[in-house]
Amino acid sequence: MLLIAVVAPLLLLGGLAFWLLSRPNAPASMTPAATAAFAGKVGSVDACRVQPPFTQKLGFGRNTMLSTAERTMKGLVLVEPAQDGGAPRTYQHPSWTMGGYLGPNTFDAKGNLFVAPSPRVSLNENPPEKQNTIYKVDGETGEMTAWITLPVAAPISLNNPYGVMGLAYDCETNSVYATSVAGSTRNQMLGRVFQIDAGSGKIVSQLDNLDGIGVSVFNTSQGKRLFIGSARTQDVLSVALTPQGAFAGVPLVEFSLEGLGPDGNDKARKISFDKADYMLVSGTKFNYNLAPPAAQVRPMTYRFGYDAGTSRWTFVDASAGAGSLVN
Numbered sequence: 001m002l003l004i005a006v007v008a009p010l011l012l013l014g015g016l017a018f019w020l021l022s023r024p025n026a027p028a029s030m031t032p033a034a035t036a037a038f039a040g041k042v043g044s045v046d047a048c049r050v051q052p053p054f055t056q057k058l059g060f061g062r063n064t065m066l067s068t069a070e071r072t073m074k075g076l077v078l079v080e081p082a083q084d085g086g087a088p089r090t091y092q093h094p095s096w097t098m099g100g101y102l103g104p105n106t107f108d109a110k111g112n113l114f115v116a117p118s119p120r121v122s123l124n125e126n127p128p129e130k131q132n133t134i135y136k137v138d139g140e141t142g143e144m145t146a147w148i149t150l151p152v153a154a155p156i157s158l159n160n161p162y163g164v165m166g167l168a169y170d171c172e173t174n175s176v177y178a179t180s181v182a183g184s185t186r187n188q189m190l191g192r193v194f195q196i197d198a199g200s201g202k203i204v205s206q207l208d209n210l211d212g213i214g215v216s217v218f219n220t221s222q223g224k225r226l227f228i229g230s231a232r233t234q235d236v237l238s239v240a241l242t243p244q245g246a247f248a249g250v251p252l253v254e255f256s257l258e259g260l261g262p263d264g265n266d267k268a269r270k271i272s273f274d275k276a277d278y279m280l281v282s283g284t285k286f287n288y289n290l291a292p293p294a295a296q297v298r299p300m301t302y303r304f305g306y307d308a309g310t311s312r313w314t315f316v317d318a319s320a321g322a323g324s325l326v327n
Contacts, residue, residue, distance in 0.1 A: 042308050044273035045217045045224070048171035052111035054142035058091060066113070068102040074125055076102060076115065076137065076144070095144040099135045100125035106167040106176065108198050111139030114147065114176055116164035121290055128156045131163025132182040136201075148201050153190040153208065154183035160288045165231065166215035166270070172224075173245035174198045179212030181231050186288050189232060195245050205246040207239060213286060216271040217241070218279070221308040227254065227279070229268025231286055234258040236268050236313075255313050257283060261300040269299070279304040279313060 055064050060080050067077045070090075075097035080089040103118025116134050119126035136147035150164065163182040170177070176198050181191040191211035195204045214229035225238040226247070234257040240248045257266045266283025273279055281302045300320055304313040 042219050042221055042306075043277045045170045045172050045219060046106075046168070048109040049107040049169060050109065050111045050139075052107070052113060052137070052139040052142070054111075054138075054140060058142075060089070060091070068105070068115070068118070074101050075099065076113075093137075093142045093144065096137070098144060098146070099133065100130070102135075104164055104167045104178075106169040108139075108169050108174070108176070109171055112198070113137040113139070114167055114169070114198075116167060116178070119161045119290060123158070123161055123290075126161070128158060128161045128163070128182075131156070131161065132180055134164060134167070134176075134178060134196075148196060148203075150178060150180055150182070150192070150194055150203070152180075152183040153192065154188075156182050157185075159186075160184055161290060162288065165213045166229070168215045168217055168226075168271075169198065170217045170245055173243075175204065175245040177215050177217065177226055179210075179215045179228060181211045181213075181288070184211050184231075184288070191231065193226070193228060193239075193247070195247065204244075207247045207251070210237075210251060212237070213284075214268045214271040214282070216273065216279075218273065218277075218306075220306070220311050222311045227271050229271055229281070231267065231288075234265060234267060236271070236281060255304065255315070257281065257302060260302055260315065260318060266300060266302075277306060278316065279306065 055078060060078060063081060065079045067079050070077045073092065078091040082088045099117050101118055101120050102115050105113060105115040107113055114134055114136055117126050117131050132152060133149045134147045135144050137144045164178050164180050166179040168177045176196045178194045178196060183190040189209055189211045193207040193210055193212055197204050211231035212228040213231045216227050218225060218227060224241040226241055228237045230237055235253045236255055237251040238254045239251045242248050257268060258264060261283055267286050268281045269284035270282040271279065283300045283302060300318050302318045303316040305316050306313055
C-alpha cells in the first residue's frame with residue numbers, strides 16, 4: 001500500500017513538521033537520456049529523487065517514513081506505521097544520532113539523504129558550532145557521515161544558535177543547495193547560500209549576505225531560478241542560475257507572505273512544488289532564537305500558481321497543515 005500516489009513515497013518528517021519526500025512529474029528512476037529530455041522544461045527539477053535502497057533491504061515497506069520528529073529519540077528514525085492494531089516498527093542506525101536533533105533535508109537521485117541539524121529547546125545536543133554541518137546518509141548502507149561543514153562569514157555565537165536552514169536538490173546539475181544564517185545576528189545579515197556538488201561534496205558557488213530559510217529550484221519560462229524564503233522578512237526571493245547551477249545576478253523579490261495566514265507575518269520555512277507545479281510555501285515564525293512563538297500551533301501552507309507567460313506567481317489559497325510549528 002502506497003502512502004501517497006507517487007513513485008518513491010518515502011517521507012521525511014523534518015524537525016517538528018511533516019514534509020513529503022518529493023513531487024515527481026517524471027519517472028523517479030530516470031536514465032541519463034530521460035533526465036536530459038526533462039532538463040530545462042518549465043517545472044520543478046527534483047523528479048529523479050528516489051527512496052533510499054537501504055529501507056527495502058531492511059524489510060521496510062513503501063509506506064515507511066524517515067522521521068526527525070520522534071519525541072523520545074534524537075536524530076533520524078525509520079518508522080513504519082502500525083498495521084492491524086500493532087505497534088509501529090522503528091529502526092535507527094547507530095550513526096543516526098551523531099548530528100543531534102535534525103531538520104532540513106533532501107534526497108538525491110541515488111537515494112542518498114542530506115540532512116542538517118535543527119536545535120530545539122536546548123543546545124546540549126546541538127551546539128552552535130556544529131549547526132553549519134551537513135550530514136549524508138548513504139542510500140545503500142544507511143550509514144550517516146559528516147558530509148561538509150559550510151564556512152561562515154563571522155564567528156558563531158549563542159545569540160544565534162542556527163546554521164543550515166534549508167536544503168534542496170537539482171537533478172539536472174546534481175547540485176545540493178543550502179541556506180545558512182550562521183554568523184548572522186538580529187541586526188546584521190551575514191548568511192550565505194551555497195551550491196554544493198552532490199558527488200564530490202565541494203562548494204561550487206555561493207551567495208553572500210543573504211539570510212535564507214526555505215529553498216527550492218524551479219525552471220521558469222525565463223530560465224532556472226533558486227527560490228529562497230527570507231529569514232528577515234515575509235518575502236520569497238529568487239536568484240537566476242546558470243545552466244551549471246551557479247548563481248547569476250542578484251536576488252529579486254518574487255512575492256510576499258505578508259498579510260496571509262492568521263497573523264500575517266509568516267516566513268517561508270519550506271518551499272516545494274506539487275505535481276501540477278504549484279508552489280507550496282510552509283509558513284513559520286522565526287526570530288533567531290529558540291523561544292517558541294506564542295501563537296499559531298498549526299503551520300500554514302500557502303499555494304501559489306505560476307503563469308509561464310508573465311513568469312509571475314499568484315496566491316491561490318492557504319490551508320492549515322498537520323503537525324507542530326518549526327522555529
